[in-house]
Amino acid sequence: MGLAAAECFAEDGANVAVLARRQGPLDEALASLRALGSPDPLAIPTDLSSAASIEEAFATIGARWGGTVNSLVNAVGPGSQGNIEQVSDDEWFAAIEIGALSAVRCVRSCLPMMRAAEWGRIVNVSAHSTKRQTAGLIAYTAAKAAMTSISKNLSLHLAPEEILVNTVSPGTFLSEGLLTYIEALPPERNVDPTNLYDAMRAISEDFGHPAQMPRAGDPKEIGAVIAFVGSRRNSYMTGANINVDGGSDFT
Numbered sequence: 001m002g003l004a005a006a007e008c009f010a011e012d013g014a015n016v017a018v019l020a021r022r023q024g025p026l027d028e029a030l031a032s033l034r035a036l037g038s039p040d041p042l043a044i045p046t047d048l049s050s051a052a053s054i055e056e057a058f059a060t061i062g063a064r065w066g067g068t069v070n071s072l073v074n075a076v077g078p079g080s081q082g083n084i085e086q087v088s089d090d091e092w093f094a095a096i097e098i099g100a101l102s103a104v105r106c107v108r109s110c111l112p113m114m115r116a117a118e119w120g121r122i123v124n125v126s127a128h129s130t131k132r133q134t135a136g137l138i139a140y141t142a143a144k145a146a147m148t149s150i151s152k153n154l155s156l157h158l159a160p161e162e163i164l165v166n167t168v169s170p171g172t173f174l175s176e177g178l179l180t181y182i183e184a185l186p187p188e189r190n191v192d193p194t195n196l197y198d199a200m201r202a203i204s205e206d207f208g209h210p211a212q213m214p215r216a217g218d219p220k221e222i223g224a225v226i227a228f229v230g231s232r233r234n235s236y237m238t239g240a241n242i243n244v245d246g247g248s249d250f251t
Contacts, residue, residue, distance in 0.1 A: 001125060001175055002075030003029055004223025005230070009071070010038035012231070017042035017061050019054075040064070048076050048102040049094070058109035068117040071230040072110045074103035074147070075125040079177065080139040087139045099143025100150060107154065120163035123230040124151045128171045128245045134207050144169075148241055155239035164238040166229050171245025172203045173217040200246075212247025 002018070003025075009016045010033040018029045018041075026043035033041035044060055047053040061069065078095035080087060087095075103124055114120035127144040129137060148167050155165040172178070174196060182193040182202055192198045199216035203209050222244045228234055229242065 001170060001173060001219045001222050001226070002073060004219040005073050005075065005226035007032060007036055008223045008227035009230070010036035010041065012227070013037050013039065014071075015040045015065055017044060019044050019046035019048065019057050021045065021047060048106075049097050051105050054102070054105045055109050058106070058113070062113050067113055069110055069113040070117050070119055070232070071121045071123070072106060072114065073123045073125070073226055073230055074106055075226070076102055077125070077127070077177075078140050078143050081136055082139070083135045084138055092139050095139035095143045096146065099140065100146035103147055103150060114163060115161065119232055120161075121230045121232075121234060122151075122154060122163065122165040123226050124148075124165070124167050125226065126151070126167045126169045126241065128169045128243055128248060129209070130169070132209055132248065134209070151241070152239055159238055164234060166234075166237060166239065167241040168222065168226050168229060169241055169243050169245070170222050171211055171217065171243070171248045172200055172209060173219055173222055174199050175219060178203070178216070209248060211245060215246070217244065217246060
């Protein structure tokens with residue numbers, strides 16, 4: 001979903017930087033951003049659980065782009081699974097660090113460059129599962145709930161400077177994580193990992209998270225929402241938590 005948003009920014013002609021751990025996906029992202037029209041894209045290997053790595057990444061961005069940044073999207077999410085009796089303290093710490101503290105560190109590193117720019121937008125990606133709980137995702141949803149709260153506080157803190165901060169909460173999307181989950185299902189489940197309708201059926205059966213719409217979302221569908229909220233076209237919305245979930249918040 002983060003990549004989908006980055007590609008939308010690139011289509012609008014923005015300089016885009018993507019931060020991730022693995023070099024292979026970064027190389028693919030860089031090629032895609034260039035092909036879509038980003039004039040000077042960056043793909044920076046970054047450990048988002050490390051404050052030093054994050055600071056180094058934003059120093060690289062500042063040096064490359066003249067010390068200004070308009071938009072920051074925090075889309076990383078913890079991969080922890082397990083219920084209250086299964087998740088260890090170390091797994092709790094890791095979930096909070098990657099799911100919430102990474103965004104705090106990115107904002108701290110980016111904010112001076114955003115203040116130096118003509119306008120600024122921050123978009124933090126949470127999850128609809130903070131409202132529709134699953135016992136086996138307790139650390140994940142706790143970290144995402146923290147992200148939502150952090151966003152609300154930041155919107156209050158930065159509103160006098162007209163830096164807008166919002167949360168986007170996706171429902172079921174055919175993300176890399178969901179693809180990995182579906183591919184591991186037994187063949188007799190007859191779930192096609194590339195089929196949006198099959199993906200929603202599996203999530204509904206396994207986690208009890210159906211939606212009004214009978215399919216999962218394509219990452220491009222939420223990428224466009226993130227890109228709008230993080231753009232100058234969004235000129236007055238701040239402190240909002242936007243559900244993009246196929247109507248699952250109402251079932």
